[in-house]
Amino acid sequence: MSDDSHESNGHGPGEGPDAHENxxxxxxxxxxxISSRAYEHPADRSALVALRKLSGFDTVFKxxxxxxxxxxxxxxxxxxxxxxxxxxxxHLDAMLRDAxxxxxxxxxxxxxxxQDPQPNAMCIGLDEPIIVVTTGLVELLDEEExxxxxxxEVGHALSGHSVYRTILLFLxxxxxRVAWIPLGxxxxxxxxxALREWFRKSELSADRAGLLVGQDLKASMRxxxxxxxxxxxxxxxxxxxxxxxxxxxxxxxxxDSVLKILNVLPRTHPFTTVRAAELKKWAESRxxxxxxxxxxPRRTEDKxxxxxxxxRESASSYASNVKNSKDPLMKLVTDIAGGAGDLGGxxxxxxxxxxxxxxxxxxxx
Numbered sequence: 001m002s003d004d005s006h007e008s009n010g011h012g013p014g015e016g017p018d019a020h021e022n023x024x025x026x027x028x029x030x031x032x033x034i035s036s037r038a039y040e041h042p043a044d045r046s047a048l049v050a051l052r053k054l055s056g057f058d059t060v061f062k063x064x065x066x067x068x069x070x071x072x073x074x075x076x077x078x079x080x081x082x083x084x085x086x087x088x089x090x091h092l093d094a095m096l097r098d099a100x101x102x103x104x105x106x107x108x109x110x111x112x113x114x115q116d117p118q119p120n121a122m123c124i125g126l127d128e129p130i131i132v133v134t135t136g137l138v139e140l141l142d143e144e145e146x147x148x149x150x151x152x153e154v155g156h157a158l159s160g161h162s163v164y165r166t167i168l169l170f171l172x173x174x175x176x177r178v179a180w181i182p183l184g185x186x187x188x189x190x191x192x193x194a195l196r197e198w199f200r201k202s203e204l205s206a207d208r209a210g211l212l213v214g215q216d217l218k219a220s221m222r223x224x225x226x227x228x229x230x231x232x233x234x235x236x237x238x239x240x241x242x243x244x245x246x247x248x249x250x251x252x253x254x255x256d257s258v259l260k261i262l263n264v265l266p267r268t269h270p271f272t273t274v275r276a277a278e279l280k281k282w283a284e285s286r287x288x289x290x291x292x293x294x295x296x297p298r299r300t301e302d303k304x305x306x307x308x309x310x311x312r313e314s315a316s317s318y319a320s321n322v323k324n325s326k327d328p329l330m331k332l333v334t335d336i337a338g339g340a341g342d343l344g345g346x347x348x349x350x351x352x353x354x355x356x357x358x359x360x361x362x363x364x365x
Contacts, residue, residue: 129162155209
């Protein structure tokens with residue numbers, strides 16, 4: 001694949017008024033026509049393929065858009081944030097155009113910087129995605145780290161995640177308003193919980209998109225470390241940070257496994273160490289190398305994607321994760337599936353019960 005950063009708009013170097021408007025600022029691989037399926041996590045991809053194939057899906061969500069505060073959000077950011085352009089936050093504008101050129105996203109989404117000390121970024125919108133980054137994030141990250149974040153958000157836009165993120169925000173807000181209605185709240189929270197599980201997987205997809213845009217794994221790792229520990233890189237170490245993810249997955253007993261599930265349920269994002277470990281694993285995979293070599297699914301093929309095939313791939317991914325997991329609960333699930341004996345004893349020991357064999361209570365003859 002060509003790395004020529006001047007391939008754009010049908011003009012050669014210096015030709016045409018927009019010759020440098022939408023091209024990477026330095027030599028990076030570009031992925032013409034790339035489908036978001038190339039980088040999507042299997043669980044994320046299967047949900048998206050099913051929704052895209054669902055008859056009337058677009059019509060339903062267009063109708064629902066009248067109930068959502070999307071117009072209000074757009075007006076809010078327009079009136080009370082700074083819109084990124086060639087006159088404001090110029091370096092972010094260049095990054096955004098770079099990211100859109102690399103992932104071949106034709107329409108550059110509007111981007112805003114919002115005053116908030118909490119480092120954060122999001123991509124929302126039903127009709128058209130908008131990207132918002134906080135001042136806390138802009139001040140925390142260096143240029144290459146920020147480039148990965150911008151690529152992350154452009155990946156959300158390319159995948160269509162902004163639609164579901166907007167729905168999630170709306171339903172979460174609605175759940176708070178109807179909390180006094182027991183059954184209504186339970187029904188909404190069930191949907192919110194399912195959406196959160198999908199969205200956590202979509203974050204892993206977007207991390208991969210960020211790596212494809214930045215093409216610098218170290219910068220992606222640094223960014224995640226800073227989000228976890230602040231601007232103290234001289235006090236942090238990538239290997240030690242990744243070791244935390246290993247310890248988190250494998251450590252503890254069944255009680256810790258249950259607590260992990262409870263801790264993650266209210267979150268829209270996976271834990272930072274887990275994201276770093278997942279991204280490093282993908283960066284070392286053959287799938288990533290094939291994309292970098294120019295072998296990836298194209299958007300022109302999306303209409304032919306099989307829903308059942310995507311679900312099989314998702315199920316296979318989950319099964320593989322359970323089988324290879326070092327988490328005590330996942331090991332127990334694997335043993336149950338394999339027909340292991342003395343599961344009752346293992347469960348007792350897993351929850352901190354006695355590890356001694358049962359005493360023989362048979363009376364003496």
